[in-house]
Amino acid sequence: MIKKMVSLVAVSMAIGCFAGEKGYAATNPPQQEINRMLTEEAFKKGIPPEIVKAVAIQESSWRQFDEKGDPLVIDGGIGIMQVTQPHNFNEDLLKNDIKYNIEKGVEILDQKFRNFDAILPKLNDMDRDVLENWYFALLAYNGKKQVNSPTKQDDGSVNKGAYQEEVYTKVDYYNNFMGVSPLPFPFKPEDFTYTGAPNYNLLFNKMEYDVPDHLLHVTKHKFEKDDIVLSAPAAQFRGVPSTVKTIDPIRSLPKGKREAITILDPGNQAGAPQYSSLVYDETYKYDSTVKMLDRQYVWYKTLLNDGKTTAYTASGELIPIGKRLHGFDRMETAAAVSREGWESADTVVIAFGYDFPDALAGTPLAYHLDAPLLLSYYDSLRDATKKEIKRLGAKNAVLLGSSELIKPTVEQELSDLDITTITRYGGEDRFETAAKIGQQLPKKDTAVLAYGFNFPDALSIASYAAQNGYPIYLTRETGIPDVTANELKNYENIIVVGDKQLLPDSILSKVSPKKMIRYGGETRFDTNAAIVNGLYNGIDQAYLARGYEFPDALAGAVLAAKQGVPILLSNDKNVPPSIRSTILKQKIDYFGFLGGQNVLDVQNEIGQIVQEIKY
Template structure:
């Protein structure tokens, strides 16, 4: 949902209240804000309007050179454009305030840009899913800000279909590309423009119209704003990056990477800080080239430092806590920020119930939280209070989750409690399967005594409504075998050493996924069972808790799970990452269990 624009004169009144008449109104002389102050004004206003600050700062620079005033007077261009955003021809805005109040002028300009993006005054072509945080998504809004006229056609007005480098938006993205703060190779944007995509009215208006409603560009070629990194994001530094003691390139260097080397770092604070080079006596006219911001990060050696946003590429985010219960809460907070109507609880010290419950939790759009047998851990209890659910599902019999826990849930305001459990793990899986709201035509069969091979098929099973049933190595329990007969096909997760050929001989249609170890099996599943390929979830292959609570979130985001060793990635998983073109990751668990971000960053880079 698009955030409602905040009135900038209220948000920033304390910051730049002095940017008005320096003397009496009769003298009409105005204080000119420094480049550092203007950078902050533009950045804060951009975030308030949910527009990438890189877009806003480049637009203001292309329009006016960041000039609200010149020689102490309001800046009005020969064509009538007013102030820093060159706002004109709009009776909604007070002309005097546009001239004299820089915050008002910025707010007016961003209101107009936002309206262009949303198609308020006429539908514009979109890029992919029209993500506001993607810089390239603003290409047509920038065009329209200057005017939907023939001279801004993305292609030259000839039959050869060559790119129109003189178009306003093309010059805009070249300016952005060549500026000192963006740190991205963003120009030219690889749109597949064709002459038939555009029509022209000719004289007297010379208007441009669009015939193609949407363009697709591969995600890995696009660029997100660098001003929205947040706590626990994993970022990949620039080649030979210099990590600083303070947020300025003039401060002391704590570490300089060798040429050709990058490093994955973790963001420590919830937001960025502004460049402080002005505090080191840097001349103001050079501050306009320091439009980047800085992040406080944890380096690979554990030390903290600052690094500039222009040196960073988003690699993923770490979802973790001190214990498996805390990590499950972190995963819940990531996927269910606004609460949940339902929660699913599983015993935290064993895997089978949580594994079988993954499709159920996905279909209920419920986070999976972990509990002890006789009590809710404090982190789980606090998360339930935050989520405010009315319904809970308990996976397993009273030996796994006691009635004492059910009473605690009722005391937290949960009205309806459903228990899905049997005497054994196999019976519990069967009970869960029978209660899936929507069942597909296939079922998954996994070893009920060992978890690795089953972990990575869980998101796929959940996404497709396939129940996960459990078996012994050499024999399928009779009740489970009966349930399997009701499905057209069984997907067997694991090799012959996990589920024997004899065990599945009575099934009518079987597809097996296997490898020589858990990592090869993981790779086989990801290769053959397609989900989205924009991001993957990374979890340890030697424990189950983080992967299983994360599997529900992975399914929600149409993503696969990848298994890894604590400090290294096996070759089958490396090959899978490259084949699937993954470039963003969610790391499930702390660095001690999933500490492969540096290796992963080097791999995809």
């Protein structure tokens, strides 16, 4: 049962002042300090802070000590997390050190999730960041008793009085009504065995549950720099991380309207450097009467959709729709893509950054080598590229293109970066280079043929080709070059990308595969849509790139392949109709935006499209 919150006495912020000592009364820390401690310990154990903070409310209303200043002990439970013995913990510290008590309570919850001392049903893929996936761990934290059965034994309805159900109600209430309650699990009475009275053990008959992703919620405490999110409906964007009424919001949205905003960095450190954009609520600085217990959500400093206004917004109702991968130029963007997809890599693939054919033909090879694709000048590497190679710890490099395109001076720079093996695949022209690259792939029965003097069609299929190990060969619109035709004779199936006006049937007479399939449309966007709808099914993520410029998308194609998703093409400031239709048909609700907002400014429209998806 939830206890009534006791008014707190103003005390020093030093943790040592909160710990009780024998013979002396102790006081509870200010609620904003408790919020910080619970959040930091949750991060350390990889548990959503929303879950940990709600457990602490359910157990003690965020109290370590009672009204008399004595350690809070209820039915054998001790302190803020109501830790019970027997555990191999220091009981004196459990009673008198709130930090220790939080640490041990969070440790127990982590053990329940890991099935450390009991076998519990598995939820979805058990992603630790998904709030709903902690359902059975929460049940076990309080006890695998019939009183906590997800369903009522008599009529099979939801047991709203179960411990874990009450915790999720509090997660929802104290985090801007983020939507986790009611829960989406299809529990049935026959899933459980009841062994007797309410406090008897509950047994599990069904050990796996799977719920569609769109019904689940990821923690809102872990957004990072360049994450793109939808604001709360009718959001009030503020100049300080607080809803204090004496300070007017910078801007307010109309009723029901959301806006795509970008998480900025750095913000106030929240004890977890990897989430340095996270900021705690500061209402207590302006109004000492406000209960900070009610403000468990956090704030983020964001860039609003106009691309220039910065403001704070609360976390609870934010909906992630993507992440922007970008840099000062195409070289830095490629390095940003590499950081997103690779913690380390033995090999890097390097292509000339001011033309597209070698990079696109090299996408399947880079994927095969599990290597990020970085970009080069004619005669040198950008500092950002060098820094990324060092971070990856690469020892091998593959250059795409002849020494006329990427000069030997680049090889010297790679050697200076401790690259020990440098391999080059280059021919007299783009067609021969593509052929040489294709020869490095394991033999398959299918190849891709794309127009060699424009990029969108090859880019549209590059991720799919890479995932399947299909080489990408290039052609002229007037006829297939001999070097390409000779390679295509080795394949039973050919995928042609581009409509018949671009690549007429007549030029295909040089090759006679057993099967040939074409994906094409009136525009580059229509061709892109035809490829994605024809070759993918059931995806919920994609990368988004400009349809009239290639550099930002070059490196992105390898990352898309690594993640098993396609690249969608867009105009700079609006989403083409065929791409909009593809997003709705495929139910794509998360995007990697390749390039800065100055070159790809469609995040707000993407957010609106995502809200139209029918599941």
